[in-house]
Amino acid sequence: EAGVAQSPRYKIIEKRQSVAFWCNPISGHATLYWYQQILGQGPKLLIQFQNNGVVDDSQLPKDRFSAERLKGVDSTLKIQPAKLEDSAVYLCASSLVTGGQETQYFGPGTRLLVL
Amino acid sequence: GIQVEQSPPDLILQEGANSTLRCNFSDSVNNLQWFHQNPWGQLINLFYIPSGTKQNGRLSATTVATERYSLLYISSSQTTDSGVYFCAVNSGGYNKLIFGAGTRLAVHP
Numbered sequence: 001e002a003g004v005a006q007s008p009r010y011k012i013i014e015k016r017q018s019v020a021f022w023c024n025p026i027s028g029h030a031t032l033y034w035y036q037q038i039l040g041q042g043p044k045l046l047i048q049f050q051n052n053g054v055v056d057d058s059q060l061p062k063d064r065f066s067a068e069r070l071k072g073v074d075s076t077l078k079i080q081p082a083k084l085e086d087s088a089v090y091l092c093a094s095s096l097v098t099g100g101q102e103t104q105y106f107g108p109g110t111r112l113l114v115l
Numbered sequence: 116g117i118q119v120e121q122s123p124p125d126l127i128l129q130e131g132a133n134s135t136l137r138c139n140f141s142d143s144v145n146n147l148q149w150f151h152q153n154p155w156g157q158l159i160n161l162f163y164i165p166s167g168t169k170q171n172g173r174l175s176a177t178t179v180a181t182e183r184y185s186l187l188y189i190s191s192s193q194t195t196d197s198g199v200y201f202c203a204v205n206s207g208g209y210n211k212l213i214f215g216a217g218t219r220l221a222v223h224p
Contacts, residue, residue: 048211
C-alpha cells in the first residue's frame with residue numbers, strides 16, 4: 001500500500017514570496033491533516049479536512065495561509081506572502097478509522113526555508 | 116487546552132541498553148499515539164494506545180488513563196532506534212492530535 005505522498009521535498013524562497021505544497025493521501029482515507037513542525041518542536045496542526053470539508057482550521061494563520069482539498073482526495077497548502085518564521089517542515093497526514101481506532105499516517109514532509 | 120509533557124527531553128544510550136520514555140497529559144484522552152521520527156524526518160506510528168498495554172517486538176507501551184500518563188519501553192536498543200519519540204493525544208470530538216515536545220534518543224554502538 002502506497003503511503004502519503006508530498007511534494008516538493010525541499011523549497012527555498014525569499015520572504016514575501018508565495019509557495020504551495022501538495023499532498024496525496026493514502027487511498028480511501030477520508031481525513032487529511034496539515035501540520036507545521038518547527039525545528040526542535042513537535043508537529044502542530046494547521047488544518048483538518050474530512051473528505052473535502054474543513055473540520056478544524058483554528059490554528060491556521062488565515063491572513064497568509066490557505067488550503068483546499070479537491071474532490072476529497074489531494075490537497076494543497078499555500079503561503080502568501082511568506083515570512084521568516086514560516087521556515088519549518090510541513091507534514092501531511094491521513095487517517096482511517098478501523099474498529100473504532102483512528103491512526104494517522106504521515107508523509108515525508110516538505111522542508112521550507114524562508115530567507 | 117490539553118497539555119502534553121514528555122521526559123526525558125534527551126537520552127543517550129549504549130547499544131543493547133533498555134530505556135523508558137514517559138508522557139504525561141493534563142486531561143482525559145480518547146486517543147494516544149506514540150511516534151518515532153527518524154533522522155530523515157519521517158514520522159512512523161508505533162502504537163495506538165489510549166489505555167492498556169501493547170507490545171511490538173522490542174518496543175512496548177503502557178497507558179494508565181486514570182493517572183494520565185503513558186510509558187514507552189525500548190529494550191535491547193539498536194542504533195536504528197535513534198531519533199525523536201513523540202507522544203500525541205486527542206481529547207476532543209475529532210482526532211486532532213496534540214504533540215509533546217519529544218524525547219531525543221541517540222543510541223551509540
